[in-house]
Amino acid sequence: MGLKYFDLSKIDLEKVFVDYIIPWSTNLIAAVLIFVVGSIVAKWLVNLIGIALGKSKMDEMLINFLKNILKWVLTLIVLIAAIDQLGINTTSFIAVLGAAGLAVGLALKDSLQNFASGVMLLIFRPFKAGDLVKAGGEEGVVEEIRIFSTKMRSPDNQELIIPNGDIFNGTITNVTARDTRRIDLVIGIGYDYDIKLAKETLEKVVKANELVLEDPEPFIAVGELGGSSVDFHVRPWVKTSDYFATKCALTEEIKLALDEAGISIPYPQMHVHMENVGEEAK
Secondary structure (H helix, E strand, O other): OOOOOOOHHHOOHHHHHHHHHHHHHHHHHHHHHHHHHHHHHHHHHHHHHHHHHHHOOOOHHHHHHHHHHHHHHHHHHHHHHHHHHOOOOHHHHHHHHHHHHHHHHHHOHHHHHHHHHHHHHHHHOOOOOOOEEEEOOEEEEEEEEOOOEEEEEOOOOOEEEEEHHHHHOOOOEEOOOOOEEEOOEEEEEOOOOOHHHHHHHHHHHHHHOOOEOOOOOOEEEEEEEOOOOEEEEEEOEEEHHHHHHHHHHHHHHHHHHHHHOOOOOOOOOOOOOOOOHHHHHO
16 A cells, blocks of 8 residues: 655645635734733733732732732733634633642642631731730741741740641630730638738739739739638739739739738648548447
């Protein structure tokens, strides 16, 4: 069986040139122009939006994130427009792209949840870098809010990397969000001691501490008659930055002042009564 050869003399080169080469070349040039001009316009729009967001005093990390998202979206739109200019059916292309995105989304479900939570944290800003927070089952100072995770420093200087999903879907306690904070102490004294003297002693100790704020006024009162003690609630206000140092100082000063006033703080005691069971049996 012999080989078949194309007879080039039978091909109308002028028709091929007019019907195929010129239209394809025109479409190709137009597609390139669409992509180049579209990319320039997309870059200009991204920079313009970035400047506008910067004037709104939005967080720099959030601005960069939104700019990157917008850049990729606009680039994808320009690319689809350029492909459509070549005469390629973009409907099937978009369908394939959507199916691929769905498959990737299902495979990276947890990562996408952390990604979405990171976006929400950047938008709503329940905390910022430098805040002491309790979130995701951990406590520490926020160092950096990333797209998928948040980096914190624990009180004993350990580095904590917490998924954003765990933070955003749970309770967030921002310890340093307010300028002032209340110290809650419960001081118990024995029932045999003068509660008026005890209250005066507690008031003197609290008022003598220079870090305790006068406004709001400290609250000191009997809060409960316990099983083995009369419990005073001592609630002074301090600056948030002075909270831990003041709480420790007041605890020590109250103990020393009560000892000096002859008032003791009771501690749990157990009384065991022994019976001679053997003699009763006789």
